[in-house]
Amino acid sequence: MKISWDAKLENFNGKVVLITGGAGVLxxxxxxxxxxxxSVVIICDLNxxxxxxxxxxxxxxxxxxxxxxxxxxxxxHDSISKLAQTVVKKHGKIDCLINAAGGNHPKATTSADIxxxxxADENLKSVLDLNMLGTVLPCQVIGKLxxxxxxxxxxxxxxxxxxxxxxxxxxxxxxxxxxxxxxxWLAVHMAQEYNPAIRxxxxxxxxxxxxxxxxxxxxxxxxxxxxxxxIDHTPMARFGDPEDLIGTMLWLLxxxxxxxxxxxxxxxxxxxxxxxx
Numbered sequence: 001m002k003i004s005w006d007a008k009l010e011n012f013n014g015k016v017v018l019i020t021g022g023a024g025v026l027x028x029x030x031x032x033x034x035x036x037x038x039s040v041v042i043i044c045d046l047n048x049x050x051x052x053x054x055x056x057x058x059x060x061x062x063x064x065x066x067x068x069x070x071x072x073x074x075x076x077h078d079s080i081s082k083l084a085q086t087v088v089k090k091h092g093k094i095d096c097l098i099n100a101a102g103g104n105h106p107k108a109t110t111s112a113d114i115x116x117x118x119x120a121d122e123n124l125k126s127v128l129d130l131n132m133l134g135t136v137l138p139c140q141v142i143g144k145l146x147x148x149x150x151x152x153x154x155x156x157x158x159x160x161x162x163x164x165x166x167x168x169x170x171x172x173x174x175x176x177x178x179x180x181x182x183x184x185w186l187a188v189h190m191a192q193e194y195n196p197a198i199r200x201x202x203x204x205x206x207x208x209x210x211x212x213x214x215x216x217x218x219x220x221x222x223x224x225x226x227x228x229x230x231i232d233h234t235p236m237a238r239f240g241d242p243e244d245l246i247g248t249m250l251w252l253l254x255x256x257x258x259x260x261x262x263x264x265x266x267x268x269x270x271x272x273x274x275x276x277x
Contacts, residue, residue: 010254013038013064016091017253018084020074020138021101023050025210026157028058029242030098030249035063040091044072044083044101074101074134080141088145096153096253097142102131102179104172104213116170124171131175132182139186139200147194153253154190156183156202160268163204168216168226180204180264187262199261201252206268208240235270 017034021027022043031041035058045051051069058067070086073079087094107123110116135156146152159176160166166173180202187200207230209217217227217239231237248265251257266272 010256011038012250012253015039015095015253016042016087016093017096017098018042018044018087018094018138018142019098019100020044020072020134021099021103022069023047023054024100024103026205026208026242026245027098027100028054030100030245031067032058032061032063033246033250035059035065035067036061038064040065041067042083042087042094043067043069044074045069046071046073046101074099074138075129077137077141080138084141084145093149094142094145094152096155097138097146098155098157098249099135099138100157101134101138102157102175103127103210104169106215108169108171109216110168110170119170127171128175131172132178135179136182139182143186143190143198146198147190150195151197153198154186154200155249155252156200158183158202158204158264160204160206160266160271162264163266163272176204183264184262191261196261199252199257201257201261202264203245203248203252204264204266204268205245206234206240206266206271208242208244230271233271233274233276234268235274238269240267240269 012034017039019027019031022031023045031043035041043051043055048071055067055069070083072083105123105127108119108127139154156179158180161169161173162176162180183200183202190198190200217224223231245267248267
């Protein structure tokens, strides 16, 4: 059978990709790869210095694209809107949005010192807002631009805890479940109400070491009891590396997935497939 399309990932040269939380571990790895492939990468972060530092680091590694840092608050509609206007004025469009802003907080995590019943309202709200509203608001602003462009791709970051809630992190689990649900809702909404060429998907990383979860998984370089439990229930017997996200990211941002929208892809080393027996 003759293949009717070029079986290659899209040439990302010149694609304008906006990444929220772009100074983080996962977001910055995505930014680095897209920059190497020739994209115009917009790293957005609440901490401008962190974003500037990450841009400098990525540029030292070399690449064929452009990479620029901007400060943005993903919980403020006006902040996102001003950023979007700046990017469109300078680059003419936004092809892809990656919502990588998110994370948990120690004070929203149950422990020997903090019971579920005593987690402060503001700590629950901070985690719920960052992960859920921090995804929805950029989708409102950038999604509207994509509707006007008649095309675009949105990639959200969910989590394996959205499928089966993990112990100790109630707000984070609930927020990521909401992100998965919202991804499906928005995929249908954009395709039906605006244009099927606007696709919305998510990836669900398993256990990747980040600044937000390192304290739960490692203690002075050694696995904590929780970290050991995770490794024991991961058939591939390791934590994920940011590199492990790249193939799926490129697929979902390319024409190779042109008939794929509204899915959440687990990237978890088999964690979700293993019953423990």
